[in-house]
Amino acid sequence: MRQKRPNLPSSILASIRARRNRGAGVHEPHDRSRGMLIASYNVHKCVGIDGKFDPARTSHVIREIGADVIALQEADTRFGERRGLLDLAWMERETGLFPVPVNGVAKAHGWHGNVVFFREGLVRDVHQVKLPGLEPRGALITELELRDGSMFRIIAAHLGLLNRSRHQQTRMILDILSSREEHPTVLMGDLNEWRLGDRSSLNTLAAVFGLPAAVPSFPSRLPVLALDRIMANRPGLIDTVETHDTPLARLASDHLPIKAVLRLGALPAAEGAKAG
Numbered sequence: 571m572r573q574k575r576p577n578l579p580s581s582i583l584a585s586i587r588a589r590r591n592r593g594a595g596v597h598e599p600h601d602r603s604r605g606m607l608i609a610s611y612n613v614h615k616c617v618g619i620d621g622k623f624d625p626a627r628t629s630h631v632i633r634e635i636g637a638d639v640i641a642l643q644e645a646d647t648r649f650g651e652r653r654g655l656l657d658l659a660w661m662e663r664e665t666g667l668f669p670v671p672v673n674g675v676a677k678a679h680g681w682h683g684n685v686v687f688f689r690e691g692l693v694r695d696v697h698q699v700k701l702p703g704l705e706p707r708g709a710l711i712t713e714l715e716l717r718d719g720s721m722f723r724i725i726a727a728h729l730g731l732l733n734r735s736r737h738q739q740t741r742m743i744l745d746i747l748s749s750r751e752e753h754p755t756v757l758m759g760d761l762n763e764w765r766l767g768d769r770s771s772l773n774t775l776a777a778v779f780g781l782p783a784a785v786p787s788f789p790s791r792l793p794v795l796a797l798d799r800i801m802a803n804r805p806g807l808i809d810t811v812e813t814h815d816t817p818l819a820r821l822a823s824d825h826l827p828i829k830a831v832l833r834l835g836a837l838p839a840a841e842g843a844k845a846g
């Protein structure tokens with residue numbers, strides 16, 4: 571059955587209506603009894619919609635979110651020495667988050683602009699992936715062991731602007747995933763894909779991750795396109811995906827952060843055993 575493509579003008583109208591109800595965007599702290607909070611955020615090299623380069627402002631949005639695990643895109647300069655743009659000491663002190671270590675990038679935070687921060691647990695494996703395509707794109711695959719011994723995998727990715735490149739990149743991610751040990755897995759990042767039609771690169775991912783929730787996150791001032799996604803390889807692994815929509819987040823980047831609750835404890839016992 572052919573999928574119905576989203577109607578862009580309808581999306582714009584819905585976003586305009588939602589904007590009227592955005593208000594002050596008061597942020598409520600996450601209740602950790604519900605599970606771990608995970609998030610994805612394209613920080614746009616710490617340049618806000620006002621054109622100002624302000625890493626401190628970006629860091630304050632990250633603190634606002636209060637995630638236990640967060641994947642950032644565009645957290646490093648794109649060319650040259652690929653220098654990291656955030657104050658990692660401040661991040662650790664003010665948010666309790668630590669960057670997943672990567673190899674061969676002395677001054678960068680992550681891999682091709684992708685960095686994963688986590689609050690607790692042990693990093694059991696890190697796999698840096700250079701994705702195919704005309705642009706320099708990458709993914710960071712991280713396996714975390716939590717205090718209770720449960721294990722889960724994070725794939726943090728930033729896909730290309732060209733449709734052909736996105737198809738190549740999603741196929742490569744699935745090929746790598748199929749060659750690795752089975753674990754509960756979350757894929758999150760800026761996938762640069764809002765389409766759900768026949769040509770969408772999301773169709774490649776659907777066999778493993780299903781079709782992810784379409785939550786408009788771009789542009790931050792008037793979100794219309796669901797470029798950022800969080801998806802999981804197990805039903806019930808993540809709760810409802812939503813934007814972190816506050817006045818500061820609307821200003822700090824051209825993308826809004828998105829977030830969801832990770833519920834490893836909600837998996838069936840057989841799945842938990844498989845994960846361990």
